[in-house]
Amino acid sequence: MAQLSCKDVALGYEGKAVTEHLSFEVNKGDYLCIVGENGAGKSTLIKALLGLKSPMSGTIETGEGLKPTEIGYLPQQTQVQKDFPASVREIVLSGLLNKCGFNPFYSKKLKEFAALQMERMNISELSDRCYRELSGGQQQRVLLARALCATGKMLLLDEPVAGLDPKVTKEMYELIYRLNREDGITVIMVSHDIAAAVKYASHILHISHTPLFFGTKEDYIASDIGKTFADTKDGGAE
Amino acid sequence: MEIIQKLGEYMQYDFVQKALIVGVLIALCSSLLGVTLVLKRFSFIGDGLSHVAFGAMAVAGIAGLTNEMILVIPITVIAAIVLLATGKNAKIKGDASLAMLSVASLGIGYLLLNVFSSSGNVSGDVCTTLFGSTSILTLSDFDVKLCIAMSVIVILIFIFLYNRIFAVTFDETFTSATGIKASAYNLIIAVITAIIIVLAMNLVGSLLISALVIFPALSAMRVFKSFRKVVICSAAVSVVCSLTGILVSIIASTPVGSTIVAIDIAVFAIFALIGRKG
Numbered sequence A: 001m002a003q004l005s006c007k008d009v010a011l012g013y014e015g016k017a018v019t020e021h022l023s024f025e026v027n028k029g030d031y032l033c034i035v036g037e038n039g040a041g042k043s044t045l046i047k048a049l050l051g052l053k054s055p056m057s058g059t060i061e062t063g064e065g066l067k068p069t070e071i072g073y074l075p076q077q078t079q080v081q082k083d084f085p086a087s088v089r090e091i092v093l094s095g096l097l098n099k100c101g102f103n104p105f106y107s108k109k110l111k112e113f114a115a116l117q118m119e120r121m122n123i124s125e126l127s128d129r130c131y132r133e134l135s136g137g138q139q140q141r142v143l144l145a146r147a148l149c150a151t152g153k154m155l156l157l158d159e160p161v162a163g164l165d166p167k168v169t170k171e172m173y174e175l176i177y178r179l180n181r182e183d184g185i186t187v188i189m190v191s192h193d194i195a196a197a198v199k200y201a202s203h204i205l206h207i208s209h210t211p212l213f214f215g216t217k218e219d220y221i222a223s224d225i226g227k228t229f230a231d232t233k234d235g236g237a238e
Numbered sequence B: 001m002e003i004i005q006k007l008g009e010y011m012q013y014d015f016v017q018k019a020l021i022v023g024v025l026i027a028l029c030s031s032l033l034g035v036t037l038v039l040k041r042f043s044f045i046g047d048g049l050s051h052v053a054f055g056a057m058a059v060a061g062i063a064g065l066t067n068e069m070i071l072v073i074p075i076t077v078i079a080a081i082v083l084l085a086t087g088k089n090a091k092i093k094g095d096a097s098l099a100m101l102s103v104a105s106l107g108i109g110y111l112l113l114n115v116f117s118s119s120g121n122v123s124g125d126v127c128t129t130l131f132g133s134t135s136i137l138t139l140s141d142f143d144v145k146l147c148i149a150m151s152v153i154v155i156l157i158f159i160f161l162y163n164r165i166f167a168v169t170f171d172e173t174f175t176s177a178t179g180i181k182a183s184a185y186n187l188i189i190a191v192i193t194a195i196i197i198v199l200a201m202n203l204v205g206s207l208l209i210s211a212l213v214i215f216p217a218l219s220a221m222r223v224f225k226s227f228r229k230v231v232i233c234s235a236a237v238s239v240v241c242s243l244t245g246i247l248v249s250i251i252a253s254t255p256v257g258s259t260i261v262a263i264d265i266a267v268f269a270i271f272a273l274i275g276r277k278g
């Protein structure tokens, strides 16, 4: 049984399907890149995988001991209000809530765990800074640390590099890649950056109204759709 | 000197002590919740719900209930749940439904009072409910006990759910993705908001409640940048302002509600200046 499997899933809003007939599996340690044009339903799929939105038909199942709430999530845009007062530490800690159980406060052990995640993301010295005063790249790393607090198994990232400069983009990709390689965390990432997708991912899912491709990246590069896409796009990876 | 002596004298009075206790508790509760409400873009909820409470009070008065709270609290709680907890999926968007409910209850409440009221001084009664007048200086023992009990509950809930309230306020989507029932917490926030609003009507009246909810939070947000500091500062500001306001109003015989609001505004101005420099 795979860590995550979708069978003939259809997703949409108010009875209208955005995308349908999605079937794919994600195994432990995979790095799946979801690509597709704007409005193809990538973010909608992510929400469905998180259990925030129920599919119109088909099933989404988790397996291999992965609980549906053990998925770390990095949203496409966090609509944090401009004036929200929150320190980096407060935000990272909030990723631990599901580990608290009935304890209303964070235990010392959990706080140390959060500190560890901040170290991992290289944001320890920022921990008392105000989130909204950080640069876009720093903010993304804070949210990634929060996601890592919520999971050690699977990360869902919705366009994690949108709006970042090429250098920071590359750092972000390397960071995610290391999490995947060295820590064995399964990564599912939405991206418009085909070049990077092809470079880092192990599998590619290309969606439109219906899925256009699902398979390993080697097969994707060889496929017609992969060829046309890879030619027209240039991304942050060299 | 003279003023301090005069204050000392007033402090002996039972009604002053009661007013201070109730004032401090209400200020504390409303400011705790105020931070969340302001950040969730629900600054006007105080206004809306207090108008609902006004309408409910009118109905309770006409029905001849001796204890109005029996009707007012449930109705306000329901209104709060409808507004806050269903906010996102409702067909009519948040601010519009709030405005609708708010003016509708105010209008109907006043209409009912005029048509059915047995009291000779309808506009006087209405003015009292709207601006709070001096009712805080005539609190009964029951009012005080109710207020203490409710405030303790609200404060305990807030402390125990503090981390969850932060998470739900900061990023509802992420929080529900990690398996926390964000909607349940929204519901709790809605219910305690309603209770605080009903209690606070005694202090400042329906029209001025928003000031109590938003000013301390906004002041604190000018200066502090972490959620915890903002909550603590806003509670402190609110308590100090209300205490000062009640004392000033007793000495200068000004209306309690508007005096507190005036002080809140002054403090906000000071904090805004500090925030600019810092």
Ligand SMILES: Nc1ncnc2c1ncn2[C@@H]1O[C@H](COP(=O)(O)OP(=O)(O)OP(=O)(O)O)[C@@H](O)[C@H]1O
Pocket: A013, A018, A036, A037, A038, A039, A040, A041, A042, A043, A044, A045, A076
């Ligand atoms: N809350 C909503 N209600 C109704 N329709 C929606 C809603 N959210 C998204 N849609 C529609 O669903 C479709 C897919 O949206 P989605 O956000 O999943 O696209 P996406 O692939 O993530 O696009 P992008 O690359 O721009 O992020 C779009 O046509 C959009 O208009």
Ligand SMILES: [Mg+2]
Pocket: A042, A043, A044, A076, A158
């Ligand atoms: Mg999207």
